[in-house]
Amino acid sequence: xxxxxxxxxxxxxxxxxxxxxxxxxxxxxxxxxxxVTRFDDLAHDLGISRKVLAARLARLVDxxxxxxxxxxxxxxxxxxxxxxKGEDLYPVLLGLMAWGDRWYGEPAGPxxxxxxxxxxxxxxxxxxxxxxxxxxxxxxxxxxxxxxGRVGPGTRVLGPxxxxxxxxxxxxxxAVADPDGQTAP
Amino acid sequence: xxxxxxxxxxxxxxxxxxxxxxxxxxxxxxxxxxxVTRFDDLAHDLGISRKVLAARLARLVDxxxxxxxxxxxxxxxxxxxxxxKGEDLYPVLLGLMAWGDRWYGEPAGPxxxxxxxxxxxxxxxxxxxxxxxxxxxxxxxxxxxxxxGRVGPGTRVLGPxxxxxxxxxxxxxxAVADPDGQTAP
DNA sequence: AAGGTGAGTTCCCTGAAGAAACTCGTCAGT
DNA sequence: ACTGACGAGTTTCTTCAGGGAACTCACCTT
Numbered sequence: 087x088x089x090x091x092x093x094x095x096x097x098x099x100x101x102x103x104x105x106x107x108x109x110x111x112x113x114x115x116x117x118x119x120x121x122v123t124r125f126d127d128l129a130h131d132l133g134i135s136r137k138v139l140a141a142r143l144a145r146l147v148d149x150x151x152x153x154x155x156x157x158x159x160x161x162x163x164x165x166x167x168x169x170x171k172g173e174d175l176y177p178v179l180l181g182l183m184a185w186g187d188r189w190y191g192e193p194a195g196p197x198x199x200x201x202x203x204x205x206x207x208x209x210x211x212x213x214x215x216x217x218x219x220x221x222x223x224x225x226x227x228x229x230x231x232x233x234x235g236r237v238g239p240g241t242r243v244l245g246p247x248x249x250x251x252x253x254x255x256x257x258x259x260x261a262v263a264d265p266d267g268q269t270a271p
Numbered sequence: 272x273x274x275x276x277x278x279x280x281x282x283x284x285x286x287x288x289x290x291x292x293x294x295x296x297x298x299x300x301x302x303x304x305x306x307v308t309r310f311d312d313l314a315h316d317l318g319i320s321r322k323v324l325a326a327r328l329a330r331l332v333d334x335x336x337x338x339x340x341x342x343x344x345x346x347x348x349x350x351x352x353x354x355x356k357g358e359d360l361y362p363v364l365l366g367l368m369a370w371g372d373r374w375y376g377e378p379a380g381p382x383x384x385x386x387x388x389x390x391x392x393x394x395x396x397x398x399x400x401x402x403x404x405x406x407x408x409x410x411x412x413x414x415x416x417x418x419x420g421r422v423g424p425g426t427r428v429l430g431p432x433x434x435x436x437x438x439x440x441x442x443x444x445x446a447v448a449d450p451d452g453q454t455a456p
Numbered sequence: 457a458a459g460g461t462g463a464g465t466t467c468c469c470t471g472a473a474g475a476a477a478c479t480c481g482t483c484a485g486t
Numbered sequence: 487a488c489t490g491a492c493g494a495g496t497t498t499c500t501t502c503a504g505g506g507a508a509c510t511c512a513c514c515t516t
Contacts, residue, residue, distance in 0.1 A: 097382055098371030099301050099364055106367065107294040116284050120414050122428050125494050131428035135474050140495060161482045163493065168409070171374050176409045177398035178370055179284055181363040182291065186283030189356050195418030197282055197426075198433070204411045205403040213362035214399050218390040224353070224361045226389045229305050233380030241382075243307050243316035248383070255386075310463050320505050325464060346513045348462065459515085466509070471502105478497070485490085 110142050115175050123165040180211035295327050300360050308350040365396035
């Protein structure tokens with residue numbers, strides 16, 4: 087794929103996508119988080135090429151999303167565990183799952199249910215506003231340039247666009263710093 | 272990549288990933304949802320190969336996530352718009368963005384802020400339980416086999432695993448503490 | 457007529473994904 | 487001691503998708 091260096095794009099989605107935007111990574115994380123943690127189990131479960139699995143796991147360990155641990159010495163056996171950073175991907179997976187269920191749901195129902203132990207019911211994930219708890223949609227929210235924004239690959243067109251929107255909207259909370267709308271480095 | 276047919280895997284994450292688990296698709300959807308909707312703008316903004324962009328857009332239109340519309344006739348010009356199915360991916364993008372901000376955040380701050388128009392504040396997305404509104408984590412939720420579940424590629428190991436958990440848990444009304452201590456505080 | 461813009465196509469080249477076989481260390485059974 | 491199996495990768499070989507850049511085509515502007 088000649089991995090494009092998305093990591094340096096000034097967009098958190100791009101950085102997350104650089105890691106996560108690979109068909110296998112999401113599925114590997116699903117499996118690890120749910121409890122399939124050994125190499126062979128992952129290979130069999132996913133039907134992934136062992137070579138690619140080894141590469142993905144190495145990358146995920148490298149990124150601090152998984153750790154590789156020896157869980158028994160006698161026949162030396164390793165397994166992969168999610169770090170805090172890895173566990174934090176769980177909500178993203180729930181979002182993907184919810185979307186898949188909604189738009190590709192089979193008549194029989196979803197293949198997997200999520201059981202919320204705290205409230206004791208089957209549940210689904212909704213992405214809501216941290217402040218008021220209202221579900222966030224394209225229609226009730228706006229992207230505005232943040233303090234760490236800069237123009238570069240990945241935001242050449244988008245950057246100026248949201249900057250001009252911010253201007254039109256005038257001071258939303260704290261006004262935008264840069265007058266030229268291109269938050270400089 | 273020799274696109275593996277993930278679509279028939281009995282897992283909604285796999286189905287969503289089949290579409291979304293491509294480095295470019297997430298970024299294209301971000302751009303389209305935020306307002307970059309024309310071919311050339313997308314190509315310039317993302318720095319994506321035009322060939323690949325054409326292929327991705329065709330696929331997204333095919334999947335019913337985007338529509339291609341002529342917005343002016345004189346010089347014939349088209350643009351891409353998100354359908355309801357496409358807009359529904361927005362929460363997933365917010366999840367990715369939140370994760371990227373949390374774990375790859377620059378000292379300067381996030382490159383983009385999300386302005387919630389309803390409550391009038393900068394916000395972040397949290398994935399919460401539809402019933403009680405508590406944030407969902409690996410520790411307070413469990414995957415259980417759903418009505419549409421079946422064993423196949425992508426669930427050869429995982430399927431039996433969650434099935435056995437469901438058995439151990441017995442009637443899911445009684446909160447059972449996992450013997451292996453997986454369920455954390 | 458010359459140049460520009462939007463929206464793609466076509467071309468070639470490299471390198472990542474897939475498949476399957478191979479390695480290496482350690483048990484378990486006979 | 488010999489054979490087989492398992493876990494965890496590594497190696498080899500082939501093929502096909504991605505990157506890059508040039509090319510097309512229709513229309514507009516000067």
